[in-house]
Amino acid sequence: MAELKELPELQVFKTVLCHSIVIIAFPAISFFLSKVFVFDGLLGINSVPSNIYAAAVAVVVLHIALGAFIYRAYFTSPSKPQAKTD
């Protein structure tokens, strides 16, 4: 019984950790990647507008990651209701 309960807990922890890393890291990574490679490198925009576009990209990525987490949390609700045994 203890091992049966242990496995979903690890699964939940892995899921939450994975989504947390995505939500924390992806916006920062996408900000700098899109600024350096796309807006500065590929399109050659000035410093201030490229900063703004990169910030917009980072915020959009952030909300996609947040939406994915909410979707995951909403649709992977535990199927078994807490059975009361007494």
Place this chain on the structure above:
Amino acid sequence: MSTSADNPIYGPFFGVMGAASAIIFSALGAAYGTAKSGTGIAAMSVMRPELIMKSIIPVVMAGIIAIYGLVVSVLIASVLDEPKNYTLFQGFTHLGAGLAVGFSGLAAGFAIGIVGDAGVRGTAQQPRLFVGMILILIFAEVLGLYGLIVAIFLYAKKN
């Protein structure tokens, strides 16, 4: 031409204060939101540990408030320069941008904390409350997003 009326020595002070206040106040709001909804999660998950995944959402949303402040802070800090390249007007707009996202983030963090605490405790009793809690949290978080939009507009002002 080191300093003049348009490029005074204290011009970058305002920009630095804007960058600092953006992240300080956003982090303050995010910390309050995390702590307040964290107490709710801790109290709720003693009885319903299977709901932890759902109830982490207020904490994540409070963390996002701090990312707004971080974005504006990085934007302002990337154009800060010596007084001869940095006008007083730029300093003022950057201070305004920092305060806009900072105080909006503070307000949104407070709202997320209070809603998250009550919502997580209520979801343990009535699971159908979850949709309502998410909606209220989204509306609370959008307040911080409004601050971010205003801050980016102020940052984009030309002198």
